[in-house]
Amino acid sequence: MKSKKNSLKEMLLSGNLMITVVSILLGIIVGAIVLKIAGYSPIEAYTVMLKGIFGKPKYMAYTIIYATPLIMTGLSVAFAFKTGLFNIGAEGQFIIGALVATVVGYFVKLPIGLHAIVVFVAAITAAGLWGGIAGYLKAKFGVHEVIATIMLNWIALYLSNYVIMLEGFKRPNSEASYKIWDTATIGILEKWRYTDPGRMWFKAHPVLQSIFKTPVNLGIICAILLAVVVWFILNKTTLGYELRAVGSNKHAAEYGGINVNKSMIISMTIAGALAGAAGALQVMGVSKQVAILAAMEGYGFDGIAVSLIGSNGAFGCVFAGILFGALKYGGPKIQSAMGAPSEVVSIVMGTIVFFIAMPKFIKMILTVGKRKEVK
Amino acid sequence: MIDNIGFILGTTLMYATPLIFAALGGVISENSGVVNIGLEGMMTLGALMGATVGYFTGNPWLGLMCAGLAGGFLAVLHAIASVTFEADQVVSGIAINFLGPGIALFLSRIFFEGATMTKSIDLDSKMPRPLDGIFAQNSFFDLVLNQYATVYIAFILVFIIWYMLYKTKLGLRIRAVGEHPKAADTLGINIYKIRYLSVILSGIFAGFGGASMSLAVVSNFRPTLISGQGFIALAAMIFGKWKPQGAMWACLLFGAAQGLVVFLGGTAVEISSQILAMLPYIITLVILVGFVGKSAGPAASGVPYEKGER
Numbered sequence: 001m002k003s004k005k006n007s008l009k010e011m012l013l014s015g016n017l018m019i020t021v022v023s024i025l026l027g028i029i030v031g032a033i034v035l036k037i038a039g040y041s042p043i044e045a046y047t048v049m050l051k052g053i054f055g056k057p058k059y060m061a062y063t064i065i066y067a068t069p070l071i072m073t074g075l076s077v078a079f080a081f082k083t084g085l086f087n088i089g090a091e092g093q094f095i096i097g098a099l100v101a102t103v104v105g106y107f108v109k110l111p112i113g114l115h116a117i118v119v120f121v122a123a124i125t126a127a128g129l130w131g132g133i134a135g136y137l138k139a140k141f142g143v144h145e146v147i148a149t150i151m152l153n154w155i156a157l158y159l160s161n162y163v164i165m166l167e168g169f170k171r172p173n174s175e176a177s178y179k180i181w182d183t184a185t186i187g188i189l190e191k192w193r194y195t196d197p198g199r200m201w202f203k204a205h206p207v208l209q210s211i212f213k214t215p216v217n218l219g220i221i222c223a224i225l226l227a228v229v230v231w232f233i234l235n236k237t238t239l240g241y242e243l244r245a246v247g248s249n250k251h252a253a254e255y256g257g258i259n260v261n262k263s264m265i266i267s268m269t270i271a272g273a274l275a276g277a278a279g280a281l282q283v284m285g286v287s288k289q290v291a292i293l294a295a296m297e298g299y300g301f302d303g304i305a306v307s308l309i310g311s312n313g314a315f316g317c318v319f320a321g322i323l324f325g326a327l328k329y330g331g332p333k334i335q336s337a338m339g340a341p342s343e344v345v346s347i348v349m350g351t352i353v354f355f356i357a358m359p360k361f362i363k364m365i366l367t368v369g370k371r372k373e374v375k
Numbered sequence: 376m377i378d379n380i381g382f383i384l385g386t387t388l389m390y391a392t393p394l395i396f397a398a399l400g401g402v403i404s405e406n407s408g409v410v411n412i413g414l415e416g417m418m419t420l421g422a423l424m425g426a427t428v429g430y431f432t433g434n435p436w437l438g439l440m441c442a443g444l445a446g447g448f449l450a451v452l453h454a455i456a457s458v459t460f461e462a463d464q465v466v467s468g469i470a471i472n473f474l475g476p477g478i479a480l481f482l483s484r485i486f487f488e489g490a491t492m493t494k495s496i497d498l499d500s501k502m503p504r505p506l507d508g509i510f511a512q513n514s515f516f517d518l519v520l521n522q523y524a525t526v527y528i529a530f531i532l533v534f535i536i537w538y539m540l541y542k543t544k545l546g547l548r549i550r551a552v553g554e555h556p557k558a559a560d561t562l563g564i565n566i567y568k569i570r571y572l573s574v575i576l577s578g579i580f581a582g583f584g585g586a587s588m589s590l591a592v593v594s595n596f597r598p599t600l601i602s603g604q605g606f607i608a609l610a611a612m613i614f615g616k617w618k619p620q621g622a623m624w625a626c627l628l629f630g631a632a633q634g635l636v637v638f639l640g641g642t643a644v645e646i647s648s649q650i651l652a653m654l655p656y657i658i659t660l661v662i663l664v665g666f667v668g669k670s671a672g673p674a675a676s677g678v679p680y681e682k683g684e685r
Contacts, residue, residue, distance in 0.1 A: 146465065154652075158653040341480065341484035341485065346477025347481060350474035354470035357470055358462035360460045
C-alpha cells in the first residue's frame with residue numbers, strides 16, 4: 001500500500017492542474033460519446049445542463065446548495081489524505097453528524113443563534129469521535145482504515161435508522177424524524193420572506209426573489225470558512241506540519257519525533273468532524289430532519305471524487321464541489337427536457353476519477369501532443 | 376423449531392451466495408496484488424445485465440453469462456488503469472464504483488422506457504432450483520437444500536478457486552505475483568498477464584454475484600439492489616484472510632445475520648432489525664481487532680508493478 005500512496009501523493013502534491021483539467025475534459029467527452037451512442041444529441045444535452053445550471057438565479061442558488069455538503073465531505077477526505085489515510089467513512093460520519101444535529105435540534109431548546117451553534121458543535125463532536133474510531137483502530141490495532149470506515153458507514157446507517165424509529169423522535173405516519181426547531185436552522189430570511197413587507201420587498205427585487213425561492217442558507221459560507229480553516233491547519237500550524245509529515249513518510253516522521261499513532265487518530269477525528277459538519281449543515285439548512293435510509297445517500301463517496309478532483313487541496317475541494325454540485329443539479333434536467341438518462345452524470349464523474357487515478361496515462365497523452373507541436 | 380432453523384439456514388445460503396461470488400473475485404484479484412474496491416460497481420452492472428438479458432431472452436443462464444461479461448468489462452478498465460498505467464488501485468476502484476451503477480441505471484432507462492427498475496422476470500425464467508421436489512415441501516432438508524442453482528455454483532466455485540490457487544501452477548504464479556512480483560518476474564512469469572487475468576476474473580465473478588441477486592434472490596434489478604454488498608464482500612475477503620474458504624465462511628456469517636433479520640421480521644420477537652443488521656459489521660471490526668498480525672494480505676497487494684523496478 002505504501003508506494004502506491006506515495007505515487008498518488010506525488011501527483012497530487014505536485015499540484016498538476018493539467019492532469020485534472022484533461023481528466024475533466026475526457027470525462028465530458030466520454031459522457032458525450034455515451035449520449036451519442038444512446039441516440040441523444042450530446043450538444044443538446046450539455047446545453048440543457050448548462051441552462052439548467054446558469055439559466056436563472058434560482059438555478060445557481062440550487063447548484064450552490066447541492067455543492068455545499070460535497071465541499072465539506074471533500075474536505076474531510078482530503079484532510080485524511082494528507083496524513084496518508086483514505087477516509088472512505090465520510091458517508092457514515094455525515095450520517096452521524098446529521099443524526100446528532102437533528103436530535104439536538106429537536107430535543108434541546110435554546111434561544112436563536114445559540115441553539116444553532118450548540119447543534120453544530122454537538123454534531124461535529126459526535127462525527128469527529130466516529131471518525132476517530134477508525135483512526136484509533138488503525139493506530140492501536142493496525143486495522144486498515146478503508147475496511148474500518150466501510151464497516152462504520154454501515155453501522156452508522158443502521159444506528160441512524162434505529163434512532164429515527166424510536167418513539168418520541170419519529171414523526172407519526174412518516175419515515176422521518178421530527179423537524180428541528182426554527183432556532184436551530186441556518187436558513188436566510190426564511191420566515192421574513194413570507195411576511196407582507198418581505199413579499200413587497202422581494203417583488204421589487206426579482207433576482208433576489210428568484211434566489212430566495214430556494215432553501216438558501218448559511219451552509220456555503222460555513223463550507224468556505226471550513227476550507228480556510230483546513231488550509232490554515234494543514235499549512236500554517238505545527239499540527240498540520242506533523243500530519244503532513246506522517247502522510248509523506250511515516251518512518252521519517254516517527255524518527256523526527258512525531259507521534260505517528262496520535263497523528264492518525266487526530267487526523268481521522270478532524271476528518272470525521274468535517275464530514276459531520278456537512279451532515280449537520282445539510283439538516284440545519286435544507287432538510288431540517290433525518291429520514292430512514294434504505295441505502296447510502298452517497299455524500300461521502302461523492303466527497304472522495306471531490307477530493308480527488310480538487311487535488312486534495314482545501315480550495316480545490318471548493319471548486320470541485322461546485323463542479324460536482326452543478327453536475328448533480330443540472331444533470332437530471334436532461335431527463336425531463338429530452339428523456340436522456342441523467343445517470344450520464346455518474347458516468348462523467350466516474351470517468352474523471354478514473355483518469356485522475358492514472359496520471360501516467362494523461363502525461364503520455366500530453367507528451368504525445370507536445371511532440372506533435374514541435375514537429 | 377427445526378423448521379425455523381431450516382428456514383434460517385436456507386435464507387443464509389441464499390443471501391451469502393452473491394457475497395461469495397464477489398468475495399472470490401476479491402480473493403483472486405488481491406492474491407495477484409491488485410486491490411479491487413470496485414467490486415460493488417461490478418456487481419451492480421452484473422445485476423442489471425443479468426436481469427435485463429434474463430427478462431428479454433427468458434434464459435437465466437444467458438443472463439448469468441452476460442452479467443459475468445459486464446463485470447469483466449469493468450474489470451478490464453480497472454486492469455488497464457491499475458496494471459498498465461500503475462494507477463492508484465483504490466482510486467481506480469472508486470471510479471469503477473461510479474461507473475458501474477451509472478452505466479447500469481443508464482442502460483436500464485434505455486431498455487425499460489426510462490425506468491431505473493427492470494421489469495420482473497417471470498417465475499419460469501428465474502434461476503432454476505435443481506433439487507426442487509426431491510424433499511417433502513417445507514421439510515427441514517427442503518428449506519435448507521432446495522436452493523437456486525447459483526447457490527451450488529458459488530460453493531463449487533469456492534472449491535475450484537481454492538484448488539486453483541493452492542494446487543496448480545497458475546495459482547502458484549498468481550500468489551507469487553501478489554507476494555513478490557520482482558522475484559516472479561525474475562523467474563520469467565509475465566506479471567502483467569497474470570494480473571490482467573486475475574482482475575478480469577474478479578470482475579466476472581462479481582458480475583455473477585450481482586446476477587445471482589437479480590436472477591435468484593429477487594427477480595429484477597433496482598437501484599438499491601446491491602447497495603453495499605460489494606463492500607461487504609470486500610470485508611469478507613479480508614475477514615477470511617484473503618483465502619477462498621475463509622471468505623466463504625465470512626460470507627456465510629454475513630448471510631446468517633441477514634437470515635436472522637428476515638426470520639425475526641416474520642415473528643413477533645421484539646429485536647430491532649436495524650440493530651441486527653448492524654451486527655455483522657460490528658463483529659467484523661471486533662474480529663479484525665482481535666486477529667491483527669495473524670491476518671496480513673498479500674505483500675504486494677495494492678502496489679503497482681513497474682518492469683525493471685529495483
